[in-house]
Amino acid sequence: MRNKEFPFFTGLFLASAAWNLVGAGFGYFNTEFTFQRIFGRELTDPLYYEIYKGAWGTTLMFFVGYLMVAYDPVRHAGIALIGGIGKLSFAIGEMQLYLAGLAKSEILIIVIGDFIFCAFFVHYFFMLFKRKKAIF
Template sequence: MNVKEFSYKKYPVLTGIFIVAAIWNLIGACFGYFNTAFTFQNFFHRELVDPLYHDIYQGAWGTTLTYFVGYLIVAYNPVKHTGIVIVGGIGKIGFALKLLQFYLSGFADPVVFIVIIGDIIFVALFIYYFMVLKFNKEEIL
């Protein structure tokens, strides 16, 4: 058995991190993508009535749904799919910062801190993931 092909057996903790990350994204997507107007109302305390804004906001949550699949791929082979984690981590940082900016500007309700804190925790776990790979002398890209 090639260890790189079955790295989930070598790194079960990393696999667990990405299964949880996938579930986190699926939960977010269930709200944001499949119940777009409700999520917008809860985050920003205003109705989402413009069909264009609805589709744009839903599309942003579509990225979250896409990363549900991406993190499942990483969970299966954490050594091989570092690029997904890099891009996903950048997205989590960007989304958390934008939600924080919306909150500080008075546009978003405190409920956004659920997403902000959750995404920051995952960024910390992703950093841990890269440290484990580096410590074990795995190629990162």
């Protein structure tokens, strides 16, 4: 049964799913182009290609996970927690690449977007805690 108690969070996780779908649409389905845009060089190494594409494949999987959370934000809080940890880790890693001069400024779109979603996820967990909803 769908939980309709938190309509804002349904919208939040639909937006997060869309964000991940757009990113995965570029990164997974057009891997070489995305790598070129973000890092300013060609993706020629087959091992790097598979690792980079796999990272975007994870993003695609979280699209599905966020849709599940949007359907029932209380029941699927564990998926949101794992997704939030992944989103934060990914944003930090991408920021490190930028600060090290390995990535172009286009990567900041991903970094800033993911940090914004992380802030909303913290609010989501705070509201679940405040209303005494089980997170797991």
